[in-house]
Amino acid sequence: MPGRKGRDLRLLQGNECCAEAAILAGCTFFAGYPITPSTEIAEILSEKLPQVGGHFIQMEDEIASIAAVIGASLTGAKSMTATSGPGFSLKQENIGFASFTEIPCVIVNVQRTGPSTGLPTAPAQADLMQARWGTHGDHPIVALYPSTVPEVFDLTVKAFNISERLRVPVILLMDEVVGHMREKVEIPHVSDIEIINRPRPDVPPEKYLPYAAGPDGVPPMAPFGTGYRWHVTGLYHDETGFPTTAAPNADRQMKRLYAKIESAAEEITFTSEESLDDAEIVVVACGITARSARRGVRLARERGIKAGMLQLKTIWPFPYGIIGDIAGRVEKIIVAEMNMGQLIGEVERAACGKCEVVGYSRVDGEPIAPAEIVAKIEEV
Amino acid sequence: MATLKELSNKEILISSGHRACAGCGFPIIIKQALLAAENPVVVACATGCMEVCTTIYPYTAWKVPFIHNAFENSASTLSGVEAAYKSLSRQGKLDKKIDFIAFGGDGGTYDIGFQALSGAMERGHNMLYICYDNQAYMNTGIQRSSATPRGANTTTSPAGTESYGKKQYRKDLSAVMVAHEIPYVAQASPSNWNDLVTKVKKALAVEGPAFMNIIQPCVLGWKYPSDQSIELAKLAVDTCFWPLYEVEEGEYKLTYRPKEKKPVEDWLKRQGRFRHLFKPENAEILKEIQEDIDTRWARLLAKCGEEA
Numbered sequence: 125m126p127g128r129k130g131r132d133l134r135l136l137q138g139n140e141c142c143a144e145a146a147i148l149a150g151c152t153f154f155a156g157y158p159i160t161p162s163t164e165i166a167e168i169l170s171e172k173l174p175q176v177g178g179h180f181i182q183m184e185d186e187i188a189s190i191a192a193v194i195g196a197s198l199t200g201a202k203s204m205t206a207t208s209g210p211g212f213s214l215k216q217e218n219i220g221f222a223s224f225t226e227i228p229c230v231i232v233n234v235q236r237t238g239p240s241t242g243l244p245t246a247p248a249q250a251d252l253m254q255a256r257w258g259t260h261g262d263h264p265i266v267a268l269y270p271s272t273v274p275e276v277f278d279l280t281v282k283a284f285n286i287s288e289r290l291r292v293p294v295i296l297l298m299d300e301v302v303g304h305m306r307e308k309v310e311i312p313h314v315s316d317i318e319i320i321n322r323p324r325p326d327v328p329p330e331k332y333l334p335y336a337a338g339p340d341g342v343p344p345m346a347p348f349g350t351g352y353r354w355h356v357t358g359l360y361h362d363e364t365g366f367p368t369t370a371a372p373n374a375d376r377q378m379k380r381l382y383a384k385i386e387s388a389a390e391e392i393t394f395t396s397e398e399s400l401d402d403a404e405i406v407v408v409a410c411g412i413t414a415r416s417a418r419r420g421v422r423l424a425r426e427r428g429i430k431a432g433m434l435q436l437k438t439i440w441p442f443p444y445g446i447i448g449d450i451a452g453r454v455e456k457i458i459v460a461e462m463n464m465g466q467l468i469g470e471v472e473r474a475a476c477g478k479c480e481v482v483g484y485s486r487v488d489g490e491p492i493a494p495a496e497i498v499a500k501i502e503e504v
Numbered sequence: 505m506a507t508l509k510e511l512s513n514k515e516i517l518i519s520s521g522h523r524a525c526a527g528c529g530f531p532i533i534i535k536q537a538l539l540a541a542e543n544p545v546v547v548a549c550a551t552g553c554m555e556v557c558t559t560i561y562p563y564t565a566w567k568v569p570f571i572h573n574a575f576e577n578s579a580s581t582l583s584g585v586e587a588a589y590k591s592l593s594r595q596g597k598l599d600k601k602i603d604f605i606a607f608g609g610d611g612g613t614y615d616i617g618f619q620a621l622s623g624a625m626e627r628g629h630n631m632l633y634i635c636y637d638n639q640a641y642m643n644t645g646i647q648r649s650s651a652t653p654r655g656a657n658t659t660t661s662p663a664g665t666e667s668y669g670k671k672q673y674r675k676d677l678s679a680v681m682v683a684h685e686i687p688y689v690a691q692a693s694p695s696n697w698n699d700l701v702t703k704v705k706k707a708l709a710v711e712g713p714a715f716m717n718i719i720q721p722c723v724l725g726w727k728y729p730s731d732q733s734i735e736l737a738k739l740a741v742d743t744c745f746w747p748l749y750e751v752e753e754g755e756y757k758l759t760y761r762p763k764e765k766k767p768v769e770d771w772l773k774r775q776g777r778f779r780h781l782f783k784p785e786n787a788e789i790l791k792e793i794q795e796d797i798d799t800r801w802a803r804l805l806a807k808c809g810e811e812a
Contacts, residue, residue: 157616158644158660167647170660182648182660185576185616210574210718239550249587 132311138276138303139164141170142232142296147282147392148317151230152178153201155192157185157211160244161300162234165206180262186211190218193229197222198356200286200322202284208300209242212251212258219293220259221358224381226291226335226343228322230283233295234303237489238384245301246489249411251462256440257298259470262378264385266392267440273307279394285320290399291342297439299366299412299462301491325352335377336363341384349420354424385441388482394437397447399425405434405501406450408471409460410436413492417460420497431501444474453476456504460484460492480504506701511539522565524557527730529720529737530636532694533740534558534607537634537718538568540704543601548582551575553643554636576616579624579633582606584630595797603708604631610651614677620658625684625713632707632714635677638722646725650675653745655789656777657676658725662686663780673796681715682751688714690759695738699748699759706750707759719746727776739771744801749808756807759787765801768794 136144137219146154154173170180179196183189186207193203207215208479209247212233216219222229233253237243244463255267266286268279280296287294326330337343343363346352359367360374385392397493398418400406405424409417424431434450436443451457457479459468468483475481484500486492517538524531530553536544549555555572558565573581582604584693592598601711608617613635621633635791640658641647648661654673656664661670681689683810687710692700700718707714719740721733728736740746741760769790772778781790805812 156660158611158641158647163644163647163659167645167659171664180660184618184650186613192514241572260734 132313134309135306136273136309137164137306138270138273138298139234140168141273141276141309142206142280142298144311145277146230146284147172147176147178148283148311149284150202150319151204151284153193153196153203153205154178154205155181155183155196157183157189157207159186159208159211160227161236162206162208162232164303165234167230168352186214187218188213189220190229190231194218194222194227197227197229198348198409200202200350202228202288203313204230204232206232206234208236208244209238209251210240210252211335216254216258219265220261220263222264222293223259223263224261224358225356226381227293227354227356228287228291229293230287230313231293231295234296234298234300236300242337242478243489245300246463246490247412247491248487249299249413249426250466250487252461252463252466255297258400259441262382264292264381265295265440266292266385267297267438268394268411269297269410269439270302270500271437272302272434273305274309275437276302277309277311282315282394284319287323289320289342290388290392291322291345292385295440297411299491301412308368309341312388317380323353329353331482333363335361337384341380341387347379361404376406389441392438393441393443393446395443396435396437397402398422398433400434400450402430404430404455405432405504406454406456407433407458407460407497407501408436408447409433409466410467413462415459416492417497420501423494423498424466424501427498427502429501442470442474444470447471447474448476448478451478457481458484458500459483460497460500462486462492506540506698506705507663510631513703514539517545517567518558519565519567523560524553524560524722525730527723527733528553528557529638529694529722529733530554530690530733531717533550533634533636533720536697536700537605537704540701541603543603543708544568544585545605546582546585547571548573548578548585548606549606550608550617551643552609552612553638554607554609555593556643560800568727571609575612578606578608578612578653579617579620579622579659582622582631583627583629586631591631604629606631606751608635609642609794610635610639611649614650614675622684625686625715626711630694630712632704632716634716634718636718636720638720638725639674640722640725642722642725651677654793655772655777655781657780658777661703668780668786669777673730676800678715678717681717682754685714685754686715688750689710690716691746691748691774692716693719693737693741693746693748694718694720695734695741696748696760703750703759706752731775732775736771736774739766739774743768743771744797745771747801749804749806756804756809758805758810759806761810768797
């Protein structure tokens with residue numbers, strides 16, 4: 125490790141960077157299963173976690189991997205798993221459980237082209253809706269989406285912090301090309317990294333109510349094995365954690381789960397923009413497409429078009445407010461995405477008819493190129 | 505027993521031109537298994553090297569109907585096909601006898617596909633499930649599976665200063681399948697082709713489910729020169745790491761007994777994945793691996809009614 129003043133610059137693959145960031149964020153447990161294009165994260169953590177006193181387990185499938193992550197998190201360990209499309213599908217039931225029982229965990233989905241086995245080595249951005257609604261039932265979720273290797277570092281750390289702070293599963297969506305791309309990244313000194321830990325109870329075990337939340341809607345969480353005995357169940361439960369079918373409780377529980385995310389929405393919403401101030405046409409994109417959009421907007425500006433772009437680093441909760449404001453002052457929004465049109469529906473909801481919203485989709489397993497963005501800007 | 509002459513007159517149902525690595529063991533296994541079939545064959549295949557390498561668009565190496573669904577469910581998928589076949593036969597819409605074979609690698613069989621396999625065997629579908637066991641997740645780049653032998657270096661059980669590789673012994677899946685009390689279970693090796701073909705014939709002839717576990721040397725994962733695959737399969741058999749036996753209606757039979765049981769080191773030292781085991785600090789692990797094989801071999805001999 126370099127000295128306090130030395131800069132730690134490295135050339136890292138997105139997947140490598142995610143593994144590095146997880147360890148610095150305090151991750152001590154990883155359970156995974158091999159799947160292209162995410163496998164490097166498991167491989168690296170199988171070697172590095174034991175070196176820092178952490179634990180790696182390869183499970184028998186993706187269902188077992190997320191279940192082990194939930195179990196480890198209950199003991200107090202910051203826990204993560206990584207997967208891709210088919211594995212993400214298999215994890216959904218457990219993601220719903222973690223959301224409903226408020227167990228912090230980070231789930232990395234290095235997206236590949238689906239559905240089914242799809243194009244295992246080709247990128248796509250078609251799991252946006254699955255990240256939000258993959259499991260059944262209403263449930264809160266947070267999803268972050270980096271577009272560069274340095275952003276992978278930043279958002280991996282943030283994923284852990286948000287997950288711990290709000291006791292919610294956080295999905296880190298990556299594009300296959302970001303996972304496998306090598307870029308320069310400066311690893312901050314560990315003392316410069318903001319680390320947030322889950323709220324702990326400040327009452328003795330006999331007074332502990334595991335699901336009694338404070339004003340922020342987040343109940344303190346006692347790690348298993350510290351003398352606090354509590355009941356964890358995927359059934360509706362009251363403040364004691366024990367199951368109940370009482371209607372008023374069910375209503376209160378679901379609304380609290382939503383409110384805890386809504387009240388923190390501002391602090392967990394991350395965006396990046398380019399030339400938005402006087403823009404008449406704005407491109408909204410995320411992940412690898414945001415990089416092409418940024419370049420496309422610069423090229424359009426050189427041609428005298430007042431173009432701008434908004435990159436969404438937080439997909440869920442969706443930044444309806446920010447996009448609504450932009451929609452009120454521009455002529456057109458172009459939503460560029462590598463799917464048949466998932467983001468565009470949310471952008472239309474946010475724009476509320478205040479401006480025209482047009483989509484640009486690419487679904488052939490190839491990333492959208494800057495020239496395509498320029499062409500679309502010129503076309504509209 | 506099939507004669508070589510007899511087999512050489514049959515059509516080979518897997519063509520050349522597939523993209524398996526030079527020296528890969530599974531094309532040989534497919535060839536030998538399909539040569540044994542007397543009837544038209546329908547194949548289901550789990551996600552994995554075999555699926556990927558034999559079906560690269562717009563080609564296929566298979567001269568039989570081939571279904572790939574997902575990683576975990578080739579046994580379930582073929583269960584549906586076989587059940588529909590039975591129904592169509594009962595209705596008089598099909599009068600041909602058809603053989604159903606599901607293939608899966610060790611990841612798709614021992615691990616993620618285990619539940620699907622167990623279900624299909626318990627329900628009693630008239631099908632043969634063949635596991636081509638190359639002892640790790642080779643398609644995603646050599647991660648450990650529950651079929652990986654103890655001590656092997658893989659990308660998720662890396663050997664180094666803190667570890668000698670995989671800590672656990674491999675799961676004895678053949679024994680688990682025997683416990684399903686299905687009509688036929690066998691272990692085979694492509695090095696003993698006649699034994700393998702004979703077992704596939706038996707497996708397809710029985711009424712009900714059959715399971716075969718076939719060892720498959722993997723050049724990249726085991727790390728050896730690509731012209732030594734069959735030698736390594738043979739050494740796995742001759743060291744009794746991979747005994748050749750069958751269990752018919754619960755009756756164990758050893759189908760091949762090595763003239764001289766070789767020390768397991770003879771097999772291990774030929775593979776890069778075990779290289780670190782020959783460092784002095786790992787001598788004890790090597791000893792334990794040999795003891796484990798000796799114990800299992802003695803147990804198998806007893807079950808087969810063979811002299812120790």
